Amino acid sequence: MAVEHFTIADRQWASVRELGRGGFGVVHEVVGPDGERAAVKVVPKTPKSEREHLAADLRDVRNVVPVLEIDETTTSYLLRMPLAETNLRSYLNARGSLPEPEAIAIVHDLATALDDLGRVLVHRDIKPENVLRLAGQWCLTDFGAARLVDASTDAITHKYTATLDYAPPEWWRHEHYEVEGDVYSLGVLAFELLTGTRPFPGPMPEDLRRQHATNAVPELSGVSPALADLIVQMMAKAPVRRPRPRKVLAALDRVTQPHSIPAPGATALQHANLAVTRHRDETQAAEAALAQAWAERLELAAFGLDQLDKIIENLRATILDNADHTKVVGDNLHLWFELSGAQLMFSLVDDVKELQWRKEMPFNVVLTAQIVVNVPAADPTGWSGRSHSLWFCDAVVLGEFAWYETAFVDQSKQTDWCPYASTVCEEVVEALTGELTPIRVAMPFSEVDPAEMTEFVDRWSGFFGTAVTGTLHRPDQPIEHDPTGSWRTS
Numbered sequence: 001m002a003v004e005h006f007t008i009a010d011r012q013w014a015s016v017r018e019l020g021r022g023g024f025g026v027v028h029e030v031v032g033p034d035g036e037r038a039a040v041k042v043v044p045k046t047p048k049s050e051r052e053h054l055a056a057d058l059r060d061v062r063n064v065v066p067v068l069e070i071d072e073t074t075t076s077y078l079l080r081m082p083l084a085e086t087n088l089r090s091y092l093n094a095r096g097s098l099p100e101p102e103a104i105a106i107v108h109d110l111a112t113a114l115d116d117l118g119r120v121l122v123h124r125d126i127k128p129e130n131v132l133r134l135a136g137q138w139c140l141t142d143f144g145a146a147r148l149v150d151a152s153t154d155a156i157t158h159k160y161t162a163t164l165d166y167a168p169p170e171w172w173r174h175e176h177y178e179v180e181g182d183v184y185s186l187g188v189l190a191f192e193l194l195t196g197t198r199p200f201p202g203p204m205p206e207d208l209r210r211q212h213a214t215n216a217v218p219e220l221s222g223v224s225p226a227l228a229d230l231i232v233q234m235m236a237k238a239p240v241r242r243p244r245p246r247k248v249l250a251a252l253d254r255v256t257q258p259h260s261i262p263a264p265g266a267t268a269l270q271h272a273n274l275a276v277t278r279h280r281d282e283t284q285a286a287e288a289a290l291a292q293a294w295a296e297r298l299e300l301a302a303f304g305l306d307q308l309d310k311i312i313e314n315l316r317a318t319i320l321d322n323a324d325h326t327k328v329v330g331d332n333l334h335l336w337f338e339l340s341g342a343q344l345m346f347s348l349v350d351d352v353k354e355l356q357w358r359k360e361m362p363f364n365v366v367l368t369a370q371i372v373v374n375v376p377a378a379d380p381t382g383w384s385g386r387s388h389s390l391w392f393c394d395a396v397v398l399g400e401f402a403w404y405e406t407a408f409v410d411q412s413k414q415t416d417w418c419p420y421a422s423t424v425c426e427e428v429v430e431a432l433t434g435e436l437t438p439i440r441v442a443m444p445f446s447e448v449d450p451a452e453m454t455e456f457v458d459r460w461s462g463f464f465g466t467a468v469t470g471t472l473h474r475p476d477q478p479i480e481h482d483p484t485g486s487w488r489t490s
Contacts, residue, residue: 097196187234341376
């Protein structure tokens with residue numbers, strides 16, 4: 001196999017072995033003509049790599065791996081760097097969790113780098129793979145994901161960057177990302193150093209997004225309360241609540257001072273302070289979870305309204321194609337058809353802002369609507385017509401939202417409409433959860449798919465047509481079709 005050679009500043013370097021690969025290039029151990037050994041990173045020229053960021057002037061920044069020389073070919077940038085002893089991932093794989101003093105020393109080295117870097121760069125990809133042991137210090141490397149501080153709000157800074165296990169909540173929300181995001185990632189790394197595991201295990205990207213955005217930091221057992229308190233603060237959900245790198249350094253210095261072993265009273269205060277910090281973290285996590293759930297419901301509602309518009313437009317077209325004397329009033333969210341005194345009405349009842357979130361509900365409801373047919377004159381029993389519910393919900397499969405048609409009856413009395421539509425009220429919740437109540441589900445939950453409307457449109461065209469001719473009557477049996485098993489109970 002041919003030896004790969006690199007020319008950097010007119011000097012030839014021969015590859016000894018490949019040290020690793022990442023999202024921004026391949027690193028080789030190389031040897032020069034005089035026997036000097038170094039590392040060369042080969043970074044392909046793409047929109048992800050910019051020379052000014054790969055070789056930013058970091059001469060005054062402590063605890064970073066410097067780029068000694070940079071050159072380029074037609075396809076790649078070539079970065080020559082000192083050859084490190086090891087990287088932190090390999091070190092952790094060999095050691096597992098680390099003693100507290102050693103973990104503190106590593107975090108201190110990296111916080112020192114962040115304190116200096118914060119004036120120039122946001123690193124954006126702090127993880128053990130990007131931490132190297134060099135001249136007795138743990139140093140940050142791989143600035144391919146970094147962006148100049150002034151550019152940290154650009155959309156491109158979110159497109160290509162971050163390792164999901166260490167990404168801060170603001171990255172998942174595509175928000176402004178400054179040095180506080182690096183502090184969060186360092187907090188995740190500190191947790192891993194002390195426990196041998198990451199605080200949020202995923203495993204899937206969606207799991208990691210939810211955990212970083214909405215879960216409180218797990219308890220750090222066996223760790224001094226002052227250090228645990230600091231790590232929880234570093235991993236605060238809100239960036240403004242995280243300490244800046246200089247405050248992280250000051251807190252670490254206090255923990256490692258020779259006289260830092262506190263008296264019993266001070267220990268009790270530190271535990272109390274940690275309890276307050278953890279309570280705040282749990283509160284922020286709960287608030288973040290609620291905000292995320294609300295945002296997701298709004299997205300679902302927008303989709304549901306779009307689907308509903310298609311459903312009603314199909315019904316409107318069928319009615320007008322077959323009965324052009326029909327009077328139509330309103331829009332697709334509040335629509336009224338009338339012909340010879342009979343009425344077919346549709347309306348959105350509860351939107352996402354009005355609908356109550358009921359913990360007892362066996363499934364999630366985002367929007368409710370109703371469709372009603374009124375007969376021209378009440379029959380002798382006082383029956384006015386029938387109405388059905390349309391709920392945008394995940395009634396059948398958890399997380400799979402669609403419009404479902406159903407209806408209800410009250411077995412304790414005759415009602416003007418039978419069956420009738422309902423929103424998510426207490427009595428209906430009881431009917432869905434099997435409680436003893438006179439309210440019953442009168443028809444199976446049936447999906448109304450805008451792509452397959454034949455059955456739904458034919459049924460309601462038929463109800464409307466028979467109401468016009470006076471042949472629509474109260475059902476002989478309130479429950480016309482057995483609904484058992486048509487919705488999930490958990």
